[in-house]
Amino acid sequence: RKEVEQDPGPFNVPEGATVAFNCTYSNSASQSFFWYRQDCRKEPKLLMSVYSSGNEDGRFTAQLNRASQYISLLIRDSKLSDSATYLCVVNPNAGNNRKLIWGLGTSLAVNP
Amino acid sequence: DTAVSQTPKYLVTQMGNDKSIKCEQNLGHDTMYWYKQDSKKFLKIMFSYNNKELIINETVPNRFSPKSPDKAHLNLHINSLELGDSAVYFCASSQEHGGPLREQYFGPGTRLTVT
Numbered sequence: 001r002k003e004v005e006q007d008p009g010p011f012n013v014p015e016g017a018t019v020a021f022n023c024t025y026s027n028s029a030s031q032s033f034f035w036y037r038q039d040c041r042k043e044p045k046l047l048m049s050v051y052s053s054g055n056e057d058g059r060f061t062a063q064l065n066r067a068s069q070y071i072s073l074l075i076r077d078s079k080l081s082d083s084a085t086y087l088c089v090v091n092p093n094a095g096n097n098r099k100l101i102w103g104l105g106t107s108l109a110v111n112p
Numbered sequence: 113d114t115a116v117s118q119t120p121k122y123l124v125t126q127m128g129n130d131k132s133i134k135c136e137q138n139l140g141h142d143t144m145y146w147y148k149q150d151s152k153k154f155l156k157i158m159f160s161y162n163n164k165e166l167i168i169n170e171t172v173p174n175r176f177s178p179k180s181p182d183k184a185h186l187n188l189h190i191n192s193l194e195l196g197d198s199a200v201y202f203c204a205s206s207q208e209h210g211g212p213l214r215e216q217y218f219g220p221g222t223r224l225t226v227t
Contacts, residue, residue: 031212031213032212032213032214034215041223042220042221043202043218043219043220043221044155044202044218045218046215046216046217049214049215085153087155091212091213093212098160098167098168098208098213099157099160099168099170099213100157100213100216102154102155102156104153104154105153
Protein backbone atom coordinates (compact mmCIF):
# COMPACT_ATOMS: atom_id res chain seq x y z
CA ARG A 1 0.00 0.00 0.00
CA LYS A 2 1.32 3.44 -0.88
CA GLU A 3 1.99 5.81 2.02
CA VAL A 4 -0.55 8.29 0.69
CA GLU A 5 -2.92 7.42 -2.11
CA GLN A 6 -5.32 9.62 -4.04
CA ASP A 7 -7.52 9.06 -7.05
CA PRO A 8 -5.80 11.19 -9.71
CA GLY A 9 -9.10 11.97 -11.47
CA PRO A 10 -9.78 14.13 -13.32
CA PHE A 11 -13.07 14.94 -11.71
CA ASN A 12 -15.22 16.99 -14.08
CA VAL A 13 -18.18 18.62 -12.35
CA PRO A 14 -20.60 21.42 -13.23
CA GLU A 15 -20.64 24.66 -11.30
CA GLY A 16 -22.67 24.37 -8.14
CA ALA A 17 -22.03 20.66 -7.73
CA THR A 18 -20.77 18.99 -4.57
CA VAL A 19 -17.64 16.92 -5.03
CA ALA A 20 -15.68 14.75 -2.62
CA PHE A 21 -12.16 13.38 -2.77
CA ASN A 22 -10.75 10.61 -0.65
CA CYS A 23 -7.19 10.07 0.44
CA THR A 24 -5.95 6.91 2.13
CA TYR A 25 -2.80 6.62 4.20
CA SER A 26 -0.85 3.59 5.35
CA ASN A 27 0.66 4.64 8.68
CA SER A 28 -1.90 4.32 11.45
CA ALA A 29 0.26 6.49 13.73
CA SER A 30 -0.13 9.50 11.45
CA GLN A 31 -0.89 12.55 13.53
CA SER A 32 -1.97 15.36 11.32
CA PHE A 33 -3.19 15.92 7.82
CA PHE A 34 -3.35 18.74 5.34
CA TRP A 35 -5.11 19.54 2.11
CA TYR A 36 -3.32 21.80 -0.35
CA ARG A 37 -4.47 23.06 -3.70
CA GLN A 38 -2.10 23.59 -6.58
CA ASP A 39 -3.01 25.58 -9.66
CA CYS A 40 -1.25 24.90 -12.93
CA ARG A 41 2.33 26.18 -12.85
CA LYS A 42 1.90 27.58 -9.33
CA GLU A 43 3.01 26.61 -5.85
CA PRO A 44 0.94 24.43 -3.50
CA LYS A 45 -1.22 26.53 -1.20
CA LEU A 46 -2.58 25.38 2.11
CA LEU A 47 -6.32 24.84 2.03
CA MET A 48 -6.99 23.14 5.33
CA SER A 49 -5.28 21.47 8.29
CA VAL A 50 -6.79 18.54 10.18
CA TYR A 51 -5.50 17.72 13.64
CA SER A 52 -8.52 15.95 15.09
CA SER A 53 -11.61 14.49 13.45
CA GLY A 54 -12.18 17.15 10.85
CA ASN A 55 -12.29 20.77 9.88
CA GLU A 56 -14.65 23.07 8.05
CA ASP A 57 -13.97 26.34 6.27
CA GLY A 58 -16.83 27.80 4.28
CA ARG A 59 -17.62 25.49 1.39
CA PHE A 60 -14.80 23.11 2.27
CA THR A 61 -15.03 20.29 4.80
CA ALA A 62 -12.34 17.79 5.67
CA GLN A 63 -13.24 14.59 7.55
CA LEU A 64 -10.77 12.20 9.10
CA ASN A 65 -11.58 8.51 9.61
CA ARG A 66 -8.73 7.06 11.66
CA ALA A 67 -10.25 3.58 11.83
CA SER A 68 -10.29 3.26 8.05
CA GLN A 69 -7.24 5.47 7.58
CA TYR A 70 -8.64 7.93 5.15
CA ILE A 71 -9.27 11.62 4.98
CA SER A 72 -11.80 13.22 2.71
CA LEU A 73 -12.30 16.69 1.27
CA LEU A 74 -15.79 17.85 0.41
CA ILE A 75 -16.37 20.91 -1.72
CA ARG A 76 -19.90 22.27 -1.81
CA ASP A 77 -21.32 24.66 -4.40
CA SER A 78 -18.29 24.31 -6.68
CA LYS A 79 -16.98 27.45 -8.37
CA LEU A 80 -15.01 27.70 -11.58
CA SER A 81 -12.12 28.96 -9.47
CA ASP A 82 -12.03 25.66 -7.56
CA SER A 83 -10.48 24.02 -10.64
CA ALA A 84 -7.06 22.86 -9.47
CA THR A 85 -5.16 19.83 -8.24
CA TYR A 86 -5.86 18.93 -4.61
CA LEU A 87 -2.96 17.42 -2.71
CA CYS A 88 -3.43 15.27 0.36
CA VAL A 89 -0.53 15.51 2.81
CA VAL A 90 0.12 13.34 5.85
CA ASN A 91 2.41 13.75 8.83
CA PRO A 92 3.36 10.11 9.45
CA ASN A 93 4.82 10.81 12.89
CA ALA A 94 7.66 8.46 12.04
CA GLY A 95 10.19 9.21 14.78
CA ASN A 96 13.12 11.21 13.52
CA ASN A 97 11.98 11.07 9.92
CA ARG A 98 10.53 14.55 9.97
CA LYS A 99 8.99 14.90 6.58
CA LEU A 100 5.47 15.19 5.31
CA ILE A 101 4.24 12.60 2.86
CA TRP A 102 2.58 14.09 -0.22
CA GLY A 103 -0.04 12.45 -2.40
CA LEU A 104 0.11 12.81 -6.16
CA GLY A 105 -3.03 14.90 -6.16
CA THR A 106 -6.56 14.78 -7.50
CA SER A 107 -7.38 16.97 -10.47
CA LEU A 108 -10.67 18.87 -10.40
CA ALA A 109 -12.21 20.72 -13.32
CA VAL A 110 -15.35 22.73 -12.61
CA ASN A 111 -17.23 23.47 -15.81
CA PRO A 112 -19.68 26.30 -16.55
CA ASP B 113 4.37 41.34 1.46
CA THR B 114 5.80 38.13 0.05
CA ALA B 115 6.03 35.45 2.73
CA VAL B 116 8.35 33.00 0.94
CA SER B 117 10.24 34.31 -2.05
CA GLN B 118 12.56 32.61 -4.50
CA THR B 119 14.90 33.86 -7.17
CA PRO B 120 15.11 33.41 -10.02
CA LYS B 121 11.63 32.41 -11.14
CA TYR B 122 12.92 30.94 -14.39
CA LEU B 123 16.34 29.51 -15.09
CA VAL B 124 17.43 28.19 -18.47
CA THR B 125 20.95 26.86 -18.67
CA GLN B 126 23.13 24.36 -20.43
CA MET B 127 24.29 20.98 -19.23
CA GLY B 128 27.43 21.10 -17.16
CA ASN B 129 26.84 24.58 -15.78
CA ASP B 130 26.62 25.47 -12.09
CA LYS B 131 23.66 27.47 -10.83
CA SER B 132 22.14 28.70 -7.57
CA ILE B 133 18.58 29.33 -6.43
CA LYS B 134 17.87 31.58 -3.48
CA CYS B 135 15.02 31.45 -0.99
CA GLU B 136 13.98 33.84 1.74
CA GLN B 137 11.09 33.75 4.18
CA ASN B 138 9.82 36.60 6.32
CA LEU B 139 7.40 34.52 8.39
CA GLY B 140 9.82 34.05 11.28
CA HIS B 141 9.73 30.27 10.75
CA ASP B 142 12.46 28.00 12.09
CA THR B 143 12.39 25.35 9.35
CA MET B 144 12.94 25.60 5.62
CA TYR B 145 12.72 23.03 2.84
CA TRP B 146 13.63 22.39 -0.77
CA TYR B 147 11.26 20.31 -2.88
CA LYS B 148 11.54 19.15 -6.48
CA GLN B 149 8.46 18.74 -8.66
CA ASP B 150 9.11 16.96 -11.92
CA SER B 151 7.01 16.67 -15.05
CA LYS B 152 4.90 13.94 -13.44
CA LYS B 153 3.91 16.48 -10.78
CA PHE B 154 5.27 14.42 -7.90
CA LEU B 155 6.44 16.71 -5.09
CA LYS B 156 9.60 15.22 -3.60
CA ILE B 157 11.42 16.61 -0.61
CA MET B 158 15.15 17.14 -1.05
CA PHE B 159 16.38 18.89 2.07
CA SER B 160 15.16 20.54 5.22
CA TYR B 161 16.92 22.81 7.68
CA ASN B 162 15.84 23.65 11.19
CA ASN B 163 17.54 26.70 12.71
CA LYS B 164 20.32 26.41 10.12
CA GLU B 165 20.90 22.73 10.91
CA LEU B 166 20.41 20.10 8.21
CA ILE B 167 17.57 17.80 9.27
CA ILE B 168 16.56 15.97 6.12
CA ASN B 169 18.89 15.00 3.31
CA GLU B 170 17.02 12.71 0.96
CA THR B 171 18.69 10.60 -1.68
CA VAL B 172 19.85 13.53 -3.73
CA PRO B 173 23.01 13.59 -5.87
CA ASN B 174 25.82 15.40 -4.10
CA ARG B 175 25.84 17.86 -6.99
CA PHE B 176 23.05 19.51 -4.99
CA SER B 177 24.29 21.46 -1.99
CA PRO B 178 21.98 23.48 0.23
CA LYS B 179 23.23 26.32 2.38
CA SER B 180 21.41 28.11 5.17
CA PRO B 181 23.26 31.29 6.19
CA ASP B 182 20.51 32.10 8.70
CA LYS B 183 17.01 30.99 9.69
CA ALA B 184 15.38 33.15 7.04
CA HIS B 185 17.41 31.97 4.06
CA LEU B 186 17.98 28.66 2.35
CA ASN B 187 19.87 28.53 -0.91
CA LEU B 188 20.40 25.63 -3.29
CA HIS B 189 23.52 25.30 -5.39
CA ILE B 190 23.61 22.76 -8.22
CA ASN B 191 26.86 21.73 -9.85
CA SER B 192 27.31 20.13 -13.27
CA LEU B 193 23.68 20.40 -14.26
CA GLU B 194 22.14 17.47 -16.10
CA LEU B 195 19.07 17.19 -18.32
CA GLY B 196 17.26 15.25 -15.59
CA ASP B 197 17.57 18.20 -13.24
CA SER B 198 14.94 20.05 -15.25
CA ALA B 199 12.01 20.54 -12.90
CA VAL B 200 10.32 23.10 -10.70
CA TYR B 201 12.11 23.65 -7.41
CA PHE B 202 10.01 24.90 -4.52
CA CYS B 203 11.22 26.39 -1.29
CA ALA B 204 8.94 26.13 1.74
CA SER B 205 9.00 27.06 5.39
CA SER B 206 7.20 26.09 8.57
CA GLN B 207 7.31 26.70 12.30
CA GLU B 208 8.03 23.40 14.01
CA HIS B 209 9.10 24.21 17.60
CA GLY B 210 10.40 20.63 17.71
CA GLY B 211 6.82 19.37 17.84
CA PRO B 212 4.64 17.62 15.25
CA LEU B 213 5.16 18.74 11.68
CA ARG B 214 2.98 21.71 10.85
CA GLU B 215 1.73 23.57 7.82
CA GLN B 216 4.31 24.46 5.21
CA TYR B 217 4.19 27.62 3.14
CA PHE B 218 5.65 27.60 -0.33
CA GLY B 219 7.52 30.03 -2.50
CA PRO B 220 6.43 30.58 -6.12
CA GLY B 221 8.91 28.06 -7.47
CA THR B 222 11.92 28.19 -9.77
CA ARG B 223 11.38 26.56 -13.14
CA LEU B 224 14.75 25.11 -14.16
CA THR B 225 15.30 24.00 -17.73
CA VAL B 226 18.56 22.33 -18.63
CA THR B 227 19.33 22.14 -22.34
